[in-house]
Amino acid sequence: MRHPDPSDRSSSARLVPRQDLAPSPGGGGRPAVPSAATAALARCVAVDPAKFAADHWGRSPLLSRAAELPNPDGFTDLLSPADADELLSRRGLRTPFLRLAKDGELVPAAHYTGGGGAGAEIGDQVLDEKVLQLYADGATLVLQGLHRTWPALIDLARDLGTALAQPVQVNAYLTPAGSQGFATHYDTHDVFVLQVDGRKHWRIHPPVLPDPLERQPWGGRADEVAATAEGRPTLDVVLTPGDALYLPRGWLHSAQAQEASSLHLTVGVRALTRYALVEELLALAAEDPRLRSGLPLGVDVADPDAIEPELTETVEALRDWLLRADPAAVAARLRDRAWPAARPAPIRPLAQAAALAALTADSRVAPREGLRWQLTPTGDDGRVALRLFDRTITLPGTCEPAVRALLTGEVTRVGDLPGLDDDADRLVLTRRLLKEAALTPA
Numbered sequence: 046m047r048h049p050d051p052s053d054r055s056s057s058a059r060l061v062p063r064q065d066l067a068p069s070p071g072g073g074g075r076p077a078v079p080s081a082a083t084a085a086l087a088r089c090v091a092v093d094p095a096k097f098a099a100d101h102w103g104r105s106p107l108l109s110r111a112a113e114l115p116n117p118d119g120f121t122d123l124l125s126p127a128d129a130d131e132l133l134s135r136r137g138l139r140t141p142f143l144r145l146a147k148d149g150e151l152v153p154a155a156h157y158t159g160g161g162g163a164g165a166e167i168g169d170q171v172l173d174e175k176v177l178q179l180y181a182d183g184a185t186l187v188l189q190g191l192h193r194t195w196p197a198l199i200d201l202a203r204d205l206g207t208a209l210a211q212p213v214q215v216n217a218y219l220t221p222a223g224s225q226g227f228a229t230h231y232d233t234h235d236v237f238v239l240q241v242d243g244r245k246h247w248r249i250h251p252p253v254l255p256d257p258l259e260r261q262p263w264g265g266r267a268d269e270v271a272a273t274a275e276g277r278p279t280l281d282v283v284l285t286p287g288d289a290l291y292l293p294r295g296w297l298h299s300a301q302a303q304e305a306s307s308l309h310l311t312v313g314v315r316a317l318t319r320y321a322l323v324e325e326l327l328a329l330a331a332e333d334p335r336l337r338s339g340l341p342l343g344v345d346v347a348d349p350d351a352i353e354p355e356l357t358e359t360v361e362a363l364r365d366w367l368l369r370a371d372p373a374a375v376a377a378r379l380r381d382r383a384w385p386a387a388r389p390a391p392i393r394p395l396a397q398a399a400a401l402a403a404l405t406a407d408s409r410v411a412p413r414e415g416l417r418w419q420l421t422p423t424g425d426d427g428r429v430a431l432r433l434f435d436r437t438i439t440l441p442g443t444c445e446p447a448v449r450a451l452l453t454g455e456v457t458r459v460g461d462l463p464g465l466d467d468d469a470d471r472l473v474l475t476r477r478l479l480k481e482a483a484l485t486p487a
Contacts, residue, residue, distance in 0.1 A: 081200075081204040081207075082204045082205070082207040082208035083208060084115075084204070085201055085204035085205040085207075085208055086205060086208040086209070087114070087115055088114060088115065088116060088120075088201075088239075088289070089109070089205070089237040089239065089289050089291065089312070090107055090109055090237075090289065090291060091107075091109035091110070091113035091114055091289070092107065092109075094208075097291075101291060101293075102235075102293070103235065103256070103293050103294075103316075104293060105293065106249055106279070106280055106290065106291060106292050106293070106296060107290070107291040108280065108282055108288070108289075108290055109288065109289040109290070109291075110287075110288055111285065111286065111287025111288050112287075114287065114289060116287070117287075118287075119240075119241065119286045119287030120239045120240070120241045120286075120287065120310060121241055121242070121286075122197060123197045123198055123201060123239070123241070123310060124191065124195060124197065124198060124217055124241060124308075124310060125241065125242070125308075126219075126241075126242050126306075126308055128195070129186075129188060129217060129219055129308060132188060132194070132195070133171065133173055133176055133186070133188075134173045136194075137161065137165075137170060137171075138170070138171040138188075139158070139167065139169050139170050139171065140154045140158055140169050140171070141189055141190075142171075142188065142189050142190050142194065143157070143171050143176075143186065143187065143188060143189065144186075144187040144189060145157055145176070145179055145180075145184045145185065145186055145187070146184065146185045146187065146226040146227055147179070147182070147183055147184040147185065147224075147226070148183075149225075149226075149227055149228035152179060152184055154169065156175065156179065157171060157172060157175040157176050157179055158170060158171055158172060158175075159172050159175070180219070180221060181221070183221050183223075183224045184221070184224075184226075185218060185219065185220045185221070185224060185225075185226025185227070186218070186219040186220075187216055187217070187218055187219075187226070188216060188217040188218075188219070189216050190214065190215075190216070191215040191216060191217055191310075192213060192214050192215040193388075195215075198215045198310070199390070199391060200390075201215065201312070202214065202215050202312070203387075203388075203389070203390055203414065203415040204415075205237075205312065206387050206415070207415060209314055209316075211314050211315060211316045211317065211383075211387075212314075212315045212383065212386035212387040213312060213313065213314055213315070213387070214312070214313045214315065215310060215311070215312050215313070216310070216311045216313070217241075217308065217309070217310050217311075218300075218307075218308070218309050218310075218311060219306065219307070219308050220243075220245065220300075220301075220302040220306065220307045220308075221302060221306050222243075222302055222303070222304060222305050222306050223301070223302060223303070223304075224301070224302050225299065225300065225301040225302070226300075227299070227300075228299060229248070229250070229270055229271065229274035229297050229298065229299040230263045230270060230297065230298070230299075231252060231253075231254075231257065231263045231270065231294070231295050231296060231297050231298070232292070232294055232295075232313070233257045233258060233259045233261065233262060233294055233295075234259075234294050234313045234314055234315050234316065235291070235292065235293050235294050235313070235314040235316060236291070236292050236294075236311050236312060236313050236314070237289060237290070237291050237311070237312040237314075238284065238289065238290040238291075238292065238309055238310070238311055238312075239289050239309060239310040239311075239312065240284040240285060240286055240287065240288045240289070240290075240307075240309045241286060241308040241309055241310060242286055242306070242307065242308040243286070243302060243303070243305045243306050243307035243308060244283050244284065244285050244286075244302070244303040244304070244305070244307065245283065245284050245300045245301065245302050245303065245307040245309060246281075246282075246283045246300065246301045246302075246303060247280070247281075247282055247283070247284060247290065247298060247299070247300045248274075248278040248280075248281055248298065248299050248300075249278055249279050249280035249281075249282075249292065249296055249297065249298050250273050250274055250276065250278050250279060250296070250297035250298070251273070251279055251296065251297070252295035252296055252297065253266050253269040253270055253273050253295075253297070254266060254269075254295055255295050256293075256294060256295055256318070257294060257295045258318065258320055263297075270297055273297055274297060274299065279296075283303065284309065294316075315386060317379065317382075317383055321379065321382065322375065322379070325375050325378040325379060325382070326367060326370055326375060328378065329370065329371075329374055329375065329378070330363060330366055330367075333362065333366045335362035335365075335366075336359065336362050336363060336366065340355055341355070380419070380432070384417050384433075384434040384435075385434050385435055387415070387417070387434070388415070388434065389413050389414060389415035389416040389417070389434065390413055390414035390415045390416075392413065392482050392485055396486060397479060397480075397482070397485065397486070400479060400485075400486035401476055401479050401480060404459065404472055404475060404476055404479070405459070405472075406458075406459050406460030406468040406471065406472065407458065407459070407460060408458070408459050408475075408486075409457045409458050409459070409486075409487035410451065410457060410459065410475060410478075410479065410484045410485065410486060410487050411454060411457060411484065411485055411486075411487040412451065412452045412453070412454050412483070412484060412485075413482060413483055413484060413485050414485075416433065416434070416452070416483060417433070417434055418431060418432065418433055418452055418483065419431075419432040420432075420445065420448060420449060420452075422442070423439060427441070427442040428440060428441055428442055429441075429442050429444065429445050429448070431448060431483070433481070433483060436481070438477070438481055438483075440474070440477075443464060443465065444464070444465070444474050445464065446462075446463045446464030447462040447463055447464050447465050447471065447474055448474070448478070450462060450463055451475070451478060451483075451484060452483065452484075457487050459471050459472060459475045462474070462475070
């Protein structure tokens with residue numbers, strides 16, 4: 046088992062997939078959409094991906110001005126103020142897809158939600174007239190989970206998540222002129238800030254806790270955060286439309302809209318940490334009988350002298366077990382943790398069902414964009430397991446060449462699938478993968 050250097054973050058290969066990336070013969074893994082993924086990252090940082098990985102990822106902030114980025118029109122194609130108004134007024138938003146904050150405090154949801162009217166039979170729908178009153182009085186609106194609700198941001202999150210090999214989420218912040226929604230704080234995930242409209246003044250300070258975990262939010266260090274925020278900022282800058290800012294987790298920040306209202310997107314990156322490896326290793330350690338054994342009868346757990354020999358023996362047993370830990374078992378647990386957090390591209394259920402009904406040997410299909418998959422033998426029965434982000438499908442081993450050809454995009458016409466004897470078998474397999482949403486009509 047390899048024991049990496051904890052300080053090693055320099056590998057750009059972890060950040061951006063190779064141009065020829067495709068699932069390996071042993072399984073699958075990252076989706077092969079390198080051009081879109083590279084373009085998504087280029088929208089957020091004005092440096093080469095390798096330089097970003099080596100000098101900034103998880104290390105230091107990066108400011109990218111609009112003139113340095115590839116989209117001259119900025120980010121309005123992702124979500125404009127008019128789009129935000131449509132979400133707030135015509136899309137039937139419910140909590141928690143909207144939060145409001147004022148003077149550093151969250152506004153109770155009951156102040157801006159209520160009944161949805163005839164036929165809705167819900168009590169927590171966002172009420173546009175209430176939102177208007179609060180926004181006009183200085184409250185910041187936070188549109189949450191846009192990577193699940195707004196098409197352009199669904200695509201951005203998928204492509205950027207592929208580039209980073211990490212799950213991505215997107216929120217939007219609409220702040221009235223002169224207002225500040227939140228006090229100085231830090232996030233427990235990395236963020237890209239994309240300024241869409243208006244101007245916003247950002248003050249960035251170094252961490253009080255480098256690389257905080259999700260269980261270590263800033264509220265538990267509020268005094269340290271406030272004291273650090275009184276000092277000279279590392280970065281003091283006004284973002285204008287089209288500018289982007291990268292902040293590693295833990296970096297303190299506050300932002301205030303200037304002479305007009307501001308709209309920016311915050312793209313959060315929920316990176317796996319080495320502590321996640323520790324958690325999964327400890328979960329697997331339950332397999333070791335020495336670590337499952339009980340403490341001696343009558344031991345005084347409040348007495349350090351009584352606990353010391355038990356601690357020594359436990360640490361020794363744990364060390365012995367860790368040196369024998371199976372990387373494949375750890376990888377399987379990390380897969381089950383990470384893959385469900387990064388959904389593939391949405392499918393159209395009606396179009397998918399119509400394609401199933403009309404499928405012929407001349408039909409063309411494509412792998413679902415952003416789908417992570419792994420294809421491995423199940424054992425001695427000659428079958429293979431296709432693992433997806435939310436399920437495992439067992440298939441005859443004879444299907445393996447065809448499945449691999451379909452999911453890599455090597456073959457799109459059903460009648461051209463390799464390894465199967467006739468079109469009837471090819472149609473049965475393709476229907477199964479369409480129904481399981483691993484494929485889509487091409």
